[in-house]
Amino acid sequence: MKNILESKEAIISQIKRLTADTKHFTLRFSDLRDREKFNFDFGQFVMLSILGFSEIPLGVCSAPEQKENFEIAVRQAGTTTKGLFKLKLGDKVGIRGPYGKGIKISALKHKNIALVAGGIGLSPLRSIIQHISWHRKDFGRVSLVYGAKNKYELLFSSEYDNWKKTIDVYPTVDEDIGGWTGRVGLVTKICNPKTLKCEKAVAIVCGPPIMYKSVVEKLIGLGFKDKDIYLLLERHMKCGVGLCQHCVCDGKYVCQDGPVFSHEEAKEIKGLI
Structure with a gap:
């Protein structure tokens, strides 16, 4: 066996x-x-x-x-x-x-894509950014809104110029501690009709738990549908295969039923976000 x-x-x-x-x-x-x-x-x-x-x-x-x-x-x-x-x-x-359950490439092809990340949440979204850069003609407008505490906390900052060749990149920091010439404010402040396109689009969100509700509310306000908003969620996972039950939330195993949930699914699971 x-x-x-x-x-x-x-x-x-x-x-x-x-x-x-x-x-x-x-x-x-x-x-x-x-x-x-x-x-x-x-x-x-x-x-x-x-x-x-x-x-x-x-x-x-x-x-x-x-x-x-x-x-x-x-x-x-x-x-x-x-x-x-x-x-x-x-x-x-x-x-x-x-x-776990991820996002199929087929769900993203020929669509506009809004990537919203905070902190270490940019890490899994970099996988999508790399794929898009190698297959650019398969996608519509792609925008990344990414926030960190300050300029020293921005991940993969040396890659932004290269990313900008294929997608729109909007980094922002919570506070300017000096030497920062970019945007200042939470990611919700940067999510607007100019930075994100909601028609024929999907949004993918990953970051600290505190950001999910406010970001989802902003995306819905912009016109994104519940079924087209994907949330990459983390819980205390021990085994990854549903044996230990450390990640169970309202009967759902985040390690098996997720960690990717559409907001249409997530809003029905008590305590998930």
Whole structure:
């Protein structure tokens, strides 16, 4: 019988520091067969393990067609991430997955797309941005509204100029601590008819729990429909396969029924947002 909790060995091939507490890891499966089989939908997640530490769920921030390796962005927030941050190039980790329900590429093709992210929530949306940049003719207008506390907390900031070649990018910060010449204010302030197109469109939202209700209200006010607003949600996931029940919310398993929910689904699940 197949062990559904079995991890595959992956090697750290690159490490970049994005902010004071966030690192960007590039991983490559040791076994070529695992590289060839690894495929995922936008928003799905993997379980990462390190010897001597518990597993953690992480979203993939590279495009699915990038087969030689895949990428994750990790914010240090506990013992496992602290252990991960101590690893070096060539060190090995365990990977299970991908798990959960994501967003099919077919649901996005030939549509206008509004991406709204806050903080570390930009990480899984980067996967979509990469795919769109490689298949630009398959999509309508694509806009990214992204917010962080200040300029030092903006993830992937070195990539924005490249992204702007194919999509509209609207970064904003909660506070200007000096040296920032861009927008200041919450992402809801930047979500407006000039930045986001709601006709024949889908919106994808990912960020801290506190932002979801206000962003959804703003998107609906702009004309987005409940069924066309996708929310990437996180809960305390332990196993990723629905065994531990740590992520159950009103009878729904976030690790299996999500982590991507349309707002049409999410508003019927008590306590989800």
